[in-house]
Amino acid sequence: MELIIGTKRWSTWSLRPWLVLRKTGAAFTETEVELRRGEATKVDLAPYSPSGLAPVLNDGDLAIWDSLAICEYLAERFPEAALWPADPGARAQARAAAAQMHSGFAALRRECPMALDEAPQAMDLSPDTQEDVGKLVRLWSDMLDRYGGPFLTGSWSIADAFYTPVATRLRTYGVRLGDYGDTGAAGAYVARLLADPDFLVWEASAKG
Numbered sequence: 001m002e003l004i005i006g007t008k009r010w011s012t013w014s015l016r017p018w019l020v021l022r023k024t025g026a027a028f029t030e031t032e033v034e035l036r037r038g039e040a041t042k043v044d045l046a047p048y049s050p051s052g053l054a055p056v057l058n059d060g061d062l063a064i065w066d067s068l069a070i071c072e073y074l075a076e077r078f079p080e081a082a083l084w085p086a087d088p089g090a091r092a093q094a095r096a097a098a099a100q101m102h103s104g105f106a107a108l109r110r111e112c113p114m115a116l117d118e119a120p121q122a123m124d125l126s127p128d129t130q131e132d133v134g135k136l137v138r139l140w141s142d143m144l145d146r147y148g149g150p151f152l153t154g155s156w157s158i159a160d161a162f163y164t165p166v167a168t169r170l171r172t173y174g175v176r177l178g179d180y181g182d183t184g185a186a187g188a189y190v191a192r193l194l195a196d197p198d199f200l201v202w203e204a205s206a207k208g
């Protein structure tokens with residue numbers, strides 16, 4: 001298999017399926033396309049991506065071009081990796097959490113891009129981004145409480161891959177979750193995501 005990814009320093013969409021692919025234990029090659037933004041990137045990605053966006057997973061002659069679709073495909077292809085929880089209720093909630101990240105948190109994503117090469121520096125967040133951070137704290141705290149941790153639905157799942165880039169954003173922009181109602185569980189979850197051995201491999205190579 002081959003995973004086409006964007007610039008590792010800031011491609012959050014690429015990081016998610018890359019983490020999931022690592023958790024399968026399958027061998028894969030990665031092809032990093034530098035995201036130069038605008039028309040140049042479209043030209044660079046065109047030979048690889050039917051959507052003109054990264055990531056893309058190539059498995060034989062099959063190309064899958066959306067991060068969530070790639071993760072779903074991997075979950076079906078590698079059932080032994082237990083990439084979603086076995087319990088139907090927990091699985092539905094893990095999927096809901098991943099989908100919420102896939103299509104939500106627009107203000108946080110816009111205002112706080114992933115920037116793995118930048119030193120952490122606190123910044124003032126807009127009201128919309130503050131609202132997103134509050135939403136994150138409530139979501140994480142509720143799920144960690146319900147399933148007992150250490151990840152959102154117990155064992156690590158695709159949902160946790162979807163929130164790993166957010167954990168880097170919170171670190172980079174010095175967001176103190178205690179200011180948003182965290183009593184410790186959400187902050188500990190962020191630390192756990194950032195200590196994931198596969199994430200550390202990605203981070204080291206992103207910093208090059």
Ligand SMILES: N[C@@H](CCC(=O)N[C@@H](CS)C(=O)NCC(=O)O)C(=O)O
Nearest residue numbers: 006011012013041053054055066067
């Ligand atoms: N919904 C897509 C979004 C992918 C996406 O937006 N990728 C960005 C990189 S992080 C991209 O390829 N941008 C190309 C460009 O900027 O022209 C997914 O989940 O894979």
